[in-house]
Amino acid sequence: MRRRKCLRSPFTGSRVATRYTKGGNTVHRLLAATLLLTAAAAHAQLPIKVDGADRPDQIPDNIAYAHFVILMAQSDEPSTDELARGQGALKKLDLAAADTTRFKAALAGVHKELEFLTREEARLSAAKAEPARIDRLRLQRSRVFDEATTRLKRLSPAGRAKLEAFIEAEIKPNVVIYGE
Numbered sequence: 001m002r003r004r005k006c007l008r009s010p011f012t013g014s015r016v017a018t019r020y021t022k023g024g025n026t027v028h029r030l031l032a033a034t035l036l037l038t039a040a041a042a043h044a045q046l047p048i049k050v051d052g053a054d055r056p057d058q059i060p061d062n063i064a065y066a067h068f069v070i071l072m073a074q075s076d077e078p079s080t081d082e083l084a085r086g087q088g089a090l091k092k093l094d095l096a097a098a099d100t101t102r103f104k105a106a107l108a109g110v111h112k113e114l115e116f117l118t119r120e121e122a123r124l125s126a127a128k129a130e131p132a133r134i135d136r137l138r139l140q141r142s143r144v145f146d147e148a149t150t151r152l153k154r155l156s157p158a159g160r161a162k163l164e165a166f167i168e169a170e171i172k173p174n175v176v177i178y179g180e
Contacts (some may be wrong), residue, residue: 001180017108030118047179048176049177049180052176052177053174054174056172061167062149062152063177064167065145065167066149067171068166069083069110069114069149069152072089073114073148074111075112092170092172093166095155095159096159099159102151103159106152108150113144117140120137122135
């Protein structure tokens with residue numbers, strides 16, 4: 001049985017969900033925090049705009065890469081689950097040693113930055129701060145995703161092809177975009 005969790009896209013503002021099997025992947029702490037920020041959206045009963053399980057070709061690359069970055073960026077002191085998830089993805093990607101080094105470097109520090117921005121957005125939202133401040137944080141978070149994606153795309157041609165195939169086969173089918 002699959003459960004869906006809502007997440008707002010840092011790019012489009014659309015509500016996005018990632019599916020997780022009940023006994024499968026552990027929800028990443030950063031993702032869990034982001035999901036808490038949008039818990040109200042999860043109950044809004046919005047219609048599904050795009051279901052990646054049915055139409056993965058309609059999931060924008062930037063949203064798929066954002067999900068990948070959230071799932072793969074590890075904290076400074078990763079848990080056993082984080083390490084296992086990272087090692088599992090790297091094993092599936094089957095990157096050359098140089099690309100593995102570039103991959104890890106591309107995501108270094110990203111978790112910490114995203115976690116800070118997510119906490120700050122939650123704090124400002126709870127304090128009913130003006131929307132412009134929250135929008136600036138979302139834009140900043142969007143830049144973090146863009147920069148991480150750009151660094152990930154600097155793999156060798158073979159490594160980049162493997163990464164893109166992984167995004168298409170493993171990430172996009174597990175993304176659902178909700179909207180009106």
